[in-house]
Amino acid sequence: MEKLATGMIRTSHGVRGHMKIRTFSGEHAHLEKLHEVTLKKGDREITCGLESVKPFHDGALIKLQGIDSPEAARSYSGWEIWVNREDAPQLEEGEYYFADLSGADLICSGEVVAKVVSVSSTAASELLEVVNDRGTFFIPFVDQFVGRVSAADKTIELKDRRLVE
Secondary structure (H helix, E strand, C coil): CCEEEEEEEEEEECCCCEEEEEECCCCCHHHHCCCEEEEEECCEEEEEEEEEEEEECCEEEEEECCCCCHHHHHCCCCCEEEEEHHHCCCCCCCCCCHHHHCCCEEEECCEEEEEEEEEEECCCCEEEEEEECCEEEEEECCCCCEEEEECCCCEEEECCHHHHC
Protein backbone atom coordinates (compact mmCIF):
# COMPACT_ATOMS: atom_id res chain seq x y z
CA MET A 1 0.00 0.00 0.00
CA GLU A 2 1.50 3.34 -1.05
CA LYS A 3 1.94 6.00 1.60
CA LEU A 4 2.24 9.78 1.23
CA ALA A 5 3.64 12.45 3.53
CA THR A 6 0.77 14.79 4.43
CA GLY A 7 2.28 16.83 7.25
CA MET A 8 5.09 17.46 9.68
CA ILE A 9 5.29 17.66 13.46
CA ARG A 10 6.48 21.10 14.52
CA THR A 11 6.72 20.98 18.33
CA SER A 12 4.89 19.99 21.50
CA HIS A 13 1.91 21.85 22.93
CA GLY A 14 0.70 21.73 26.52
CA VAL A 15 1.56 19.19 29.19
CA ARG A 16 -0.22 16.03 27.94
CA GLY A 17 1.84 15.26 24.83
CA HIS A 18 -0.12 17.12 22.16
CA MET A 19 1.83 18.12 19.06
CA LYS A 20 1.52 21.10 16.75
CA ILE A 21 1.59 19.99 13.13
CA ARG A 22 1.74 21.66 9.75
CA THR A 23 -0.18 19.90 7.02
CA PHE A 24 1.28 20.14 3.54
CA SER A 25 -2.15 20.68 1.97
CA GLY A 26 -3.41 23.17 4.55
CA GLU A 27 -6.23 20.88 5.67
CA HIS A 28 -6.36 18.29 8.43
CA ALA A 29 -9.80 16.70 8.01
CA HIS A 30 -8.24 13.58 6.46
CA LEU A 31 -6.48 12.89 9.78
CA GLU A 32 -9.74 13.04 11.75
CA LYS A 33 -10.92 9.83 10.03
CA LEU A 34 -7.79 7.82 10.87
CA HIS A 35 -6.97 5.58 13.81
CA GLU A 36 -3.21 5.52 13.19
CA VAL A 37 -0.47 7.31 11.26
CA THR A 38 3.11 6.51 10.36
CA LEU A 39 5.85 8.88 11.48
CA LYS A 40 9.11 9.04 9.50
CA LYS A 41 12.40 10.84 9.92
CA GLY A 42 15.40 9.77 7.91
CA ASP A 43 15.54 5.98 8.00
CA ARG A 44 13.43 5.76 11.18
CA GLU A 45 9.74 4.90 10.98
CA ILE A 46 7.08 4.13 13.59
CA THR A 47 3.32 3.61 13.50
CA CYS A 48 1.29 5.34 16.21
CA GLY A 49 -2.34 5.28 17.25
CA LEU A 50 -4.04 8.62 16.69
CA GLU A 51 -6.11 9.73 19.71
CA SER A 52 -7.29 13.16 18.55
CA VAL A 53 -6.98 15.89 15.94
CA LYS A 54 -8.07 19.51 16.47
CA PRO A 55 -7.69 22.67 14.38
CA PHE A 56 -5.07 25.03 15.78
CA HIS A 57 -4.07 28.38 14.23
CA ASP A 58 -2.43 27.63 10.85
CA GLY A 59 -2.30 23.86 11.41
CA ALA A 60 -3.63 21.35 13.87
CA LEU A 61 -2.95 19.69 17.19
CA ILE A 62 -2.67 15.93 17.31
CA LYS A 63 -2.42 13.52 20.22
CA LEU A 64 -0.73 10.17 19.62
CA GLN A 65 -1.11 7.11 21.85
CA GLY A 66 1.76 6.57 24.24
CA ILE A 67 3.14 10.09 23.90
CA ASP A 68 1.99 11.72 27.12
CA SER A 69 4.47 14.46 28.00
CA PRO A 70 5.81 17.58 26.34
CA GLU A 71 9.30 16.08 26.38
CA ALA A 72 8.17 12.94 24.54
CA ALA A 73 6.16 15.02 22.04
CA ARG A 74 9.07 17.40 21.43
CA SER A 75 11.33 14.45 20.54
CA TYR A 76 9.22 14.02 17.36
CA SER A 77 9.74 17.58 16.08
CA GLY A 78 10.60 17.44 12.39
CA TRP A 79 9.10 13.99 11.83
CA GLU A 80 6.80 13.64 8.80
CA ILE A 81 3.28 12.28 9.06
CA TRP A 82 2.55 9.60 6.45
CA VAL A 83 -0.83 8.08 5.55
CA ASN A 84 -2.07 5.60 2.96
CA ARG A 85 -2.65 7.33 -0.39
CA GLU A 86 -6.40 6.62 -0.25
CA ASP A 87 -6.56 8.36 3.17
CA ALA A 88 -4.72 11.48 1.98
CA PRO A 89 -6.62 14.65 1.02
CA GLN A 90 -8.28 14.52 -2.38
CA LEU A 91 -6.57 16.59 -5.03
CA GLU A 92 -8.18 19.39 -6.99
CA GLU A 93 -7.49 20.01 -10.68
CA GLY A 94 -3.86 21.05 -11.14
CA GLU A 95 -2.76 19.82 -7.71
CA TYR A 96 -0.26 17.02 -7.11
CA TYR A 97 1.65 15.27 -4.37
CA PHE A 98 5.39 15.83 -4.23
CA ALA A 99 5.83 12.05 -4.27
CA ASP A 100 4.31 12.05 -7.77
CA LEU A 101 7.06 14.39 -9.01
CA SER A 102 9.91 12.00 -8.27
CA GLY A 103 11.30 10.83 -11.61
CA ALA A 104 9.83 13.78 -13.51
CA ASP A 105 11.78 15.35 -16.35
CA LEU A 106 12.97 18.91 -15.77
CA ILE A 107 12.46 20.71 -19.09
CA CYS A 108 13.90 24.03 -20.26
CA SER A 109 13.11 25.43 -23.73
CA GLY A 110 11.64 22.07 -24.77
CA GLU A 111 14.74 20.07 -23.81
CA VAL A 112 15.13 17.66 -20.88
CA VAL A 113 17.92 19.15 -18.74
CA ALA A 114 17.66 17.02 -15.58
CA LYS A 115 15.58 14.44 -13.73
CA VAL A 116 13.86 15.09 -10.38
CA VAL A 117 15.12 12.81 -7.62
CA SER A 118 13.05 14.20 -4.75
CA VAL A 119 11.29 17.22 -3.28
CA SER A 120 12.23 18.34 0.22
CA SER A 121 10.91 21.06 2.51
CA THR A 122 12.97 23.79 4.12
CA ALA A 123 11.93 26.77 6.20
CA ALA A 124 12.14 29.06 3.15
CA SER A 125 10.62 26.86 0.43
CA GLU A 126 10.48 23.41 -1.04
CA LEU A 127 13.52 22.30 -3.03
CA LEU A 128 13.67 20.11 -6.11
CA GLU A 129 16.65 17.79 -5.99
CA VAL A 130 17.60 17.13 -9.60
CA VAL A 131 20.41 15.24 -11.33
CA ASN A 132 21.97 15.38 -14.76
CA ASP A 133 25.35 14.53 -16.26
CA ARG A 134 26.86 17.60 -14.53
CA GLY A 135 25.82 16.57 -11.01
CA THR A 136 23.15 17.08 -8.40
CA PHE A 137 21.41 20.44 -8.00
CA PHE A 138 18.84 21.89 -5.63
CA ILE A 139 16.34 24.28 -7.17
CA PRO A 140 13.91 26.35 -5.09
CA PHE A 141 10.42 25.16 -6.03
CA VAL A 142 9.08 28.70 -6.47
CA ASP A 143 7.50 30.58 -9.38
CA GLN A 144 10.70 32.53 -10.02
CA PHE A 145 12.47 29.31 -11.14
CA VAL A 146 9.75 26.78 -11.90
CA GLY A 147 6.91 27.09 -14.41
CA ARG A 148 4.27 24.54 -15.45
CA VAL A 149 4.14 21.32 -13.44
CA SER A 150 2.41 18.23 -14.81
CA ALA A 151 2.35 15.22 -12.52
CA ALA A 152 0.41 13.30 -15.18
CA ASP A 153 3.11 13.90 -17.83
CA LYS A 154 5.91 13.75 -15.24
CA THR A 155 7.33 17.09 -16.43
CA ILE A 156 8.37 20.30 -14.70
CA GLU A 157 9.31 23.46 -16.57
CA LEU A 158 12.59 25.11 -15.52
CA LYS A 159 12.73 28.84 -16.32
CA ASP A 160 16.51 29.27 -16.22
CA ARG A 161 18.86 26.59 -17.58
CA ARG A 162 21.80 28.07 -15.64
CA LEU A 163 20.39 26.49 -12.48
CA VAL A 164 21.51 23.05 -13.71
CA GLU A 165 24.80 23.96 -15.39
